Amino acid sequence: MSETSDTTAATPEDPAPAPATTTGATIDLENLTKRYPGSGDPAVDSVNMEIKAGEIVIFVGPSGCGKSTTLKMINRLIEPTSGRIRINGEDVTDIDPVKLRRKVGYAIQSSGLFPHMTVAQNIALVPKMVGWGKSKIKSRVEEMLDLVGLDPAEFHGRYPRQLSGGQQQRVGVARALAADPPVLLMDEPFGAVDPITRDHLQDELIRLQHELHKTIVFVTHDFDEAIKLGDRIAVLRERSHIAQFDTPEAILTNPADDFVSGFVGAGAALKRLNLTRVRDVEMADVPTVTVDDPLQEIFDKLRASGTNELLLLDKRGRPYKWLRRGDLMRAKGSLARAGTLVHDTVTRDATLRDALEAVLTDNAGRVAVTGRRGEYTGVVDMETLMNSVHEMLEADRLEAMEHQHELEEQRAQLTQAAQEGTAGEAKA
Amino acid sequence: MNFWDYLGNRHQQLLMDAYQHASAVFQCMVVATAIGVLIGVLTYRSEWAGNLATTLTSTILTVPSLAMIGLLIPIVGLGVAPTVTALILYGLLPIVRNSIVGLRGVDPTLVDAAKGIGMSRLHRLVRIELPLAWPPILTGIRVSTQMLMGIAAIAAYASGPGLGNEIFRGIASLGSKNALNQVLAGTLGIIVLALLFDAAYVLIGRLTIPRGIRV
Numbered sequence: 001m002s003e004t005s006d007t008t009a010a011t012p013e014d015p016a017p018a019p020a021t022t023t024g025a026t027i028d029l030e031n032l033t034k035r036y037p038g039s040g041d042p043a044v045d046s047v048n049m050e051i052k053a054g055e056i057v058i059f060v061g062p063s064g065c066g067k068s069t070t071l072k073m074i075n076r077l078i079e080p081t082s083g084r085i086r087i088n089g090e091d092v093t094d095i096d097p098v099k100l101r102r103k104v105g106y107a108i109q110s111s112g113l114f115p116h117m118t119v120a121q122n123i124a125l126v127p128k129m130v131g132w133g134k135s136k137i138k139s140r141v142e143e144m145l146d147l148v149g150l151d152p153a154e155f156h157g158r159y160p161r162q163l164s165g166g167q168q169q170r171v172g173v174a175r176a177l178a179a180d181p182p183v184l185l186m187d188e189p190f191g192a193v194d195p196i197t198r199d200h201l202q203d204e205l206i207r208l209q210h211e212l213h214k215t216i217v218f219v220t221h222d223f224d225e226a227i228k229l230g231d232r233i234a235v236l237r238e239r240s241h242i243a244q245f246d247t248p249e250a251i252l253t254n255p256a257d258d259f260v261s262g263f264v265g266a267g268a269a270l271k272r273l274n275l276t277r278v279r280d281v282e283m284a285d286v287p288t289v290t291v292d293d294p295l296q297e298i299f300d301k302l303r304a305s306g307t308n309e310l311l312l313l314d315k316r317g318r319p320y321k322w323l324r325r326g327d328l329m330r331a332k333g334s335l336a337r338a339g340t341l342v343h344d345t346v347t348r349d350a351t352l353r354d355a356l357e358a359v360l361t362d363n364a365g366r367v368a369v370t371g372r373r374g375e376y377t378g379v380v381d382m383e384t385l386m387n388s389v390h391e392m393l394e395a396d397r398l399e400a401m402e403h404q405h406e407l408e409e410q411r412a413q414l415t416q417a418a419q420e421g422t423a424g425e426a427k428a
Numbered sequence: 429m430n431f432w433d434y435l436g437n438r439h440q441q442l443l444m445d446a447y448q449h450a451s452a453v454f455q456c457m458v459v460a461t462a463i464g465v466l467i468g469v470l471t472y473r474s475e476w477a478g479n480l481a482t483t484l485t486s487t488i489l490t491v492p493s494l495a496m497i498g499l500l501i502p503i504v505g506l507g508v509a510p511t512v513t514a515l516i517l518y519g520l521l522p523i524v525r526n527s528i529v530g531l532r533g534v535d536p537t538l539v540d541a542a543k544g545i546g547m548s549r550l551h552r553l554v555r556i557e558l559p560l561a562w563p564p565i566l567t568g569i570r571v572s573t574q575m576l577m578g579i580a581a582i583a584a585y586a587s588g589p590g591l592g593n594e595i596f597r598g599i600a601s602l603g604s605k606n607a608l609n610q611v612l613a614g615t616l617g618i619i620v621l622a623l624l625f626d627a628a629y630v631l632i633g634r635l636t637i638p639r640g641i642r643v
Contacts, residue, residue, distance in 0.1 A: 077544055101546035112541030116559045116638035126545050159640030175545065185544075 024054035024215030025088035025182035027074065032083035034069055044069050045239040046083070053088075053182075054213040058226040060263070061236035061243075070240045071185055071219045075104045087183060102130050105176035105184040105214075110192040111168040113160040119145070119171050120156045126179040144174040147211075149204060166197035170204070177212070186218045190225070202228055223263060227252070227271055235260050246403075248275055253393065254400035269393065273353035278346055278369055281388035283378030286311050286366075291320065291335065298335075299328060311368060312339060317375035319345055319368040345370045348377060352389070355380050434609040442594065446617050449590030452583070453576045453625070456512055460519030460576075461569055467520070468527025468565075469553065478528045485521040493518065493582045501586055511580070511588030518579050519572040526568030530561030563637055570629045577622040581614065591617045 029049040035042040044066040051057050059067040072078040074085060076097045084093050092100050113122050120141050127137045142152040148170040160168055169189060176184055190198045202225065209216065220226055226233045227248045234245040237259055244256040252268045252275075255261035264271070287305040289298045290313045302310050302325060312321040312335070321339035328338060344358045345368045358367040359382055366381035435442065467485075471477035491499075493514065500510035534557050542552045558565075584592030591614045598610030 075544060077540065098546050098548050101544060103546075106541070106544035108537060108541055108544065110537065112537055112544075114538060114542070114556055114560075116641045118640070125547075129546060129551070159638075161640060 027051040028086040030084040055231040058230035066240035107176040111172035253396035279348040456515035464523030472531040511583035522568040522571040530564035
């Protein structure tokens with residue numbers, strides 16, 4: 001997941017038929033501070049952050065650490081006491097907040113849909129406010145519903161209370177994206193849905209982001225969610241001090257201090273599995289035959305391969321049955337009852353964690369990997385998993401060391417520059 | 429003369445009174461609603477202003493209606509003026525209170541969401557807060573109307589219009605053969621009007637409360 005600033009990359013099968021999709025914008029926070037009158041310590045103390053265009057940045061931290069406040073200062077739902085906010089280089093700290101917010105999508109916990117408006121009316125709100133034409137709005141609403149995986153014909157006229165929590169959340173995201181803002185702010189959007197739905201919604205968000213390349217700032221207190229979604233994660237401690245701001249890999253393998261490692265929690269190696277997809281590791285291969293092959297050929301293949309097992313594919317190349325040597329002996333001319341059916345497969349996009357789960361539950365310790373239409377592409381077993389995990393952790397460690405080294409060097413340079421009194425990089 | 433004969437003989441006069449009664453209440457309700465909702469909108473966001481508005485309007489309601497009209501006569505004279513003034517003042521409380529309660533009851537996360545997607549203050553009020561607060565406001569209007577129906581009868585004391593005249597005439601001539609009929613006709617007329625108005629409100633509710641928040 002190192003495609004952070006890769007916004008210019010061509011989007012394959014980009015669906016946007018109507019308005020051209022605006023891709024992300026950079027966000028720069030400069031000494032952003034919020035001080036509430038009457039309290040000594042600021043709620044948010046001088047946050048500095050550069051968010052690249054098209055990346056998902058997650059603010060994660062314990063409750064009350066000011067992560068939500070920081071997020072709300074970006075669209076100035078909370079006015080900063082001091083500091084600057086720049087979106088795509090433009091200083092938005094003093095522009096009309098209403099105008100700013102129309103350019104910044106906003107999705108919140110429990111969706112925030114207006115119960116007295118239909119799904120379509122909710123989604124159409126922002127496009128209407130920025131003055132789109134009627135027919136353009138109409139087609140945009142359909143497009144957005146489609147994008148978040150809801151059938152426009154069915155959901156168009158429904159009221160929010162007629163939707164499940166997950167569906168409401170999807171509409172909430174559709175509404176936030178309706179006017180095609182370059183930036184999307186999400187404040188614990190999946191906090192109020194059940195774990196299974198949450199998982200689905202997270203997958204959907206990843207898929208959406210692959211298509212849209214928005215700049216997304218996402219607040220959560222769930223570190224696993226942060227790892228799953230984030231290109232980079234900012235671990236915040238009280239008063240929104242940034243304890244560490246780095247890629248999930250770096251945070252997992254090399255937490256900056258005790259606070260971060262405490263927040264990462266136990267099982268960092270296991271969590272690391274969530275970050276790698278099956279397609280990124282080396283797959284093993286087993287000999288395959290199809291149901292149309294004559295029995296003799298299957299025998300020959302098994303003998304020639306020197307393995308104990310064959311994968312039988314159906315007519316469309318999808319894994320169908322595992323055939324062992326013994327099964328074939330007993331088959332007696334027909335394959336109809338021989339072998340064990342393939343229960344579980346994983347796709348190439350599955351995380352290693354899913355793959356491990358499947359391998360552990362499979363009684364022979366291997367699982368078939370399938371491509372887009374369910375066709376066989378390879379096999380993952382315990383051994384390949386172990387090897388790739390070891391390699392991965394080793395690589396992470398090296399990278400983290402290098403990274404730290406770099407940082408130290410930079411710091412040294414800065415100190416030197418400061419000592420010499422040359423304010424080197426003053427221009428932004 | 430029994431009651432039915434009385435109704436038959438006087439139906440023209442009675443209908444005229446009923447019409448005037450209804451029209452007075454209706455017009456006063458329109459004005460009271462406008463003022464009441466406006467007061468609600470202006471005060472609901474501040475704790476003390478909202479409480480002040482509720483307290484003031486409920487204080488008005490504690491003044492006995494006869495006394496109120498009596499007090500108004502030296503100020504605005506006889507006839508329609510004291511009637512209208514009194515009715516509007518009395519009608520305010522339920523509307524003001526329900527407007528404030530309704531507007532304050534709008535889920536703050538929705539207001540936050542509305543702000544967050546870039547709705548201006550006025551836009552939020554008109555498109556989000558008032559529609560969501562509308563059911564309680566409508567209830568307030570309904571309660572107000574019921575109340576005004578009764579209070580409007582007192583208006584006859586100041587030579588105001590409406591079915592109250594019938595009642596007062598009956599009371600003034602107690603003992604005469606039509607006295608009871610007059611009081612009865614006036615009272616029943618008011619009850620019938622009240623029920624008709626109530627039915628109208630149910631219909632208005634059906635038509636104006638969006639399906640998404642109808643209970």
